[in-house]
Amino acid sequence: MIIPNSAVHLLDAAAERFGGKIAVTDEYESFGFDRLRSLGLSIGAALINSAAGGYMAEPVMVYLPKSGKCVASFMGAMYSGNPYVPIAYDMPPNRIQKIVNKLDGRGHIITDYDGKKIIEAMDVPETMRVHIYDEIINEPADEAKIYAILNKVIDTDPIYIMFTSGSTGEPKGVTVAHRGAVDYALWVQRTFGIDENSKLGNQAPFYFDNSIFDIYSMLLTGAEMNIIPEKLFMFPSKLPEFIRDNNITVIFWVPTVMINVANSGALSETEMPTLKTVAFCGEVMPNTQLNIWRKNHPDAVYANLYGPTEISDVCTYYIVDREFNDADPLPIGRACENMRVIILNAEDEPAKTNEQGELCVIGTGVSLGYWNRPDLSEKAFVQNPANPYYEERIYRTGDLAYIDDEGLIMYCGRMDNQVKVKGNRIELGEIECAAMAIDGVKGACAVFDAENERIVLFVQSGSPLVLRKFNNELKRYIPKYMLPGKLVVMDALPHTANDKIDRVTLKKSLSDID
Amino acid sequence: MSIQETISEFIREHFEIGDDPDFNNDVHLFNEGFVDSFGAVEIIHFIEENFNIKITQKDITLFPMNTVNEIAAVVESKI
Numbered sequence: 052m053i054i055p056n057s058a059v060h061l062l063d064a065a066a067e068r069f070g071g072k073i074a075v076t077d078e079y080e081s082f083g084f085d086r087l088r089s090l091g092l093s094i095g096a097a098l099i100n101s102a103a104g105g106y107m108a109e110p111v112m113v114y115l116p117k118s119g120k121c122v123a124s125f126m127g128a129m130y131s132g133n134p135y136v137p138i139a140y141d142m143p144p145n146r147i148q149k150i151v152n153k154l155d156g157r158g159h160i161i162t163d164y165d166g167k168k169i170i171e172a173m174d175v176p177e178t179m180r181v182h183i184y185d186e187i188i189n190e191p192a193d194e195a196k197i198y199a200i201l202n203k204v205i206d207t208d209p210i211y212i213m214f215t216s217g218s219t220g221e222p223k224g225v226t227v228a229h230r231g232a233v234d235y236a237l238w239v240q241r242t243f244g245i246d247e248n249s250k251l252g253n254q255a256p257f258y259f260d261n262s263i264f265d266i267y268s269m270l271l272t273g274a275e276m277n278i279i280p281e282k283l284f285m286f287p288s289k290l291p292e293f294i295r296d297n298n299i300t301v302i303f304w305v306p307t308v309m310i311n312v313a314n315s316g317a318l319s320e321t322e323m324p325t326l327k328t329v330a331f332c333g334e335v336m337p338n339t340q341l342n343i344w345r346k347n348h349p350d351a352v353y354a355n356l357y358g359p360t361e362i363s364d365v366c367t368y369y370i371v372d373r374e375f376n377d378a379d380p381l382p383i384g385r386a387c388e389n390m391r392v393i394i395l396n397a398e399d400e401p402a403k404t405n406e407q408g409e410l411c412v413i414g415t416g417v418s419l420g421y422w423n424r425p426d427l428s429e430k431a432f433v434q435n436p437a438n439p440y441y442e443e444r445i446y447r448t449g450d451l452a453y454i455d456d457e458g459l460i461m462y463c464g465r466m467d468n469q470v471k472v473k474g475n476r477i478e479l480g481e482i483e484c485a486a487m488a489i490d491g492v493k494g495a496c497a498v499f500d501a502e503n504e505r506i507v508l509f510v511q512s513g514s515p516l517v518l519r520k521f522n523n524e525l526k527r528y529i530p531k532y533m534l535p536g537k538l539v540v541m542d543a544l545p546h547t548a549n550d551k552i553d554r555v556t557l558k559k560s561l562s563d564i565d
Numbered sequence: 566m567s568i569q570e571t572i573s574e575f576i577r578e579h580f581e582i583g584d585d586p587d588f589n590n591d592v593h594l595f596n597e598g599f600v601d602s603f604g605a606v607e608i609i610h611f612i613e614e615n616f617n618i619k620i621t622q623k624d625i626t627l628f629p630m631n632t633v634n635e636i637a638a639v640v641e642s643k644i
């Protein structure tokens with residue numbers, strides 16, 4: 052097959068093959084493939100008509116409630132030859148501002164009227180053009196003009212920039228190329244047999260790279276992507292009902308949701324006869340809960356996928372093919388086709404079997420780096436130290452892993468202060484920076500309390516603080532999923548001999564905290 | 566006790582809100598941080614048991630349930 056230069060050609064092909072068949076459904080509306088394409092062309096035309104011009108791509112921030120409108124906007128960005136930047140609709144304006152700054156204030160924002168008011172209260176330069184979704188979808192689309200631009204796109208151009216937590220409080224813009232998303236969609240199609248009869252039950256937020264699975268396999272295969280209403284995830288016991296009522300055949304969810312559904316008891320109460328594929332990625336999936344799924348729905352295929360945002364979603368996978376005891380760890384398996392995984396030990400040499408080291412990834416899905424942060428990119432994306440012969444770029448994940456006797460990769464944990472809380476990737480440093488911005492806070496140290504699955508924030512402050520009110524302050528700077536579950540106020544934070552905050556001591560004190 | 570009072574009392578006790586003056590029947594329980602996202606399940610469980618009703622995925626999708634009054638309205642429509 053010919054790999055398209057831009058992934059949006061997948062939509063062109065799907066619109067031709069499937070016409071009005073439903074592509075995307077959300078709780079309010081559905082778009083057929085032809086409608087999705089015409090919306091994308093109009094949005095693309097509006098972006099092109101207001102473009103500053105010049106050689107470099109102009110990022111298109113999409114700041115809308117999670118919906119089919121977001122997907123249409125992503126298509127529009129691609130039709131205009133630009134990468135899209137998904138922004139959570141509930142992201143604090145302070146954090147959006149940091150992203151605008153990181154984009155050097157160039158590009159576009161697609162939003163609604165409420166979003167526009169929030170943007171107008173921020174410091175957004177005129178070089179960042181603000182578009183209202185409901186207005187630009189009526190823009191007449193001059194296809195000749197659009198395709199003249201689209202034909203200049205090459206498959207190493209950025210398709211999206213996803214901002215993830217940064218340890219210094221600055222979100223990092225992971226930039227991925229078209230070829231990564233297309234290559235991944237082809238792998239998803241082959242591995243899970245997704246076709247035009249498939250119905251994908253989308254859980255992943257669009258600012259999270261797991262959504263690439265749903266969006267691009269929908270475009271490639273003609274499957275329907277059903278965006279599950281976000282608020283249903285607060286009620287995990289009701290999710291199997293949604294799968295049943297909507298005839299969902301494939302889900303690709305974050306383990307936290309899988310765990311919550313299993314623990315809710317709903318799996319034994321609700322039949323999900325159409326559900327055939329259950330894949331998950333984003334954090335460790337415990338066998339205790341996976342076994343509840345397997346026991347109640349033994350005919351589904353279960354797959355454990357692994358991949359950091361710096362890859363086009365996934366680089367290793369394990370199709371669950373045998374019984375596991377509840378306490379067993381689940382392998383992350385083997386590299387996906389057209390991806391290579393190497394484990395480098397402390398000497399930067401390939402680790403032996405069963406020797407732990409840093410998991411590193413090579414392949415077409417590896418990110419182009421962090422947008423506008425060459426310093427950070429240089430550290431994480433490096434020459435393969437085991438290859439002196441030609442340029443071979445690897446991504447150092449910071450994840451520890453080993454390869455077992457069967458050749459399966461086993462995940463062991465992190466090398467730094469990055470944590471996963473309910474599937475969300477968080478740098479503890481970002482929480483600390485936000486806490487320091489609050490009046491009266493003289494020091495802050497965030498620690499992950501694995502046993503209770505929460506972040507405990509130690510704060511140096513002269514006055515007593517109440518968690519609820521403190522979190523309402525923090526919410527001005529960081530997303531809700533980063534908020535601490537426990538606040539400990541101290542007169543002084545403990546320090547090590549070289550004057551750093553003593554994380555080890557604070558971590559040890561967790562067992563004394565209720 | 567009215568439906569509102571029953572729900573309000575449960576939330577105050579269960580989430581240890583006490584007599585916080587910011588709490589009332591119209592306050593957004595989740596945005597204002599009175600209840601975390603896991604607490605939503607406990608509220609639904611309580612109203613299903615206490616009022617002997619069934620809340621479906623469609624109810625949750627269609628009706629807002631962010632305040633005591635909103636939750637009470639859904640309960641009322643079911644009994």
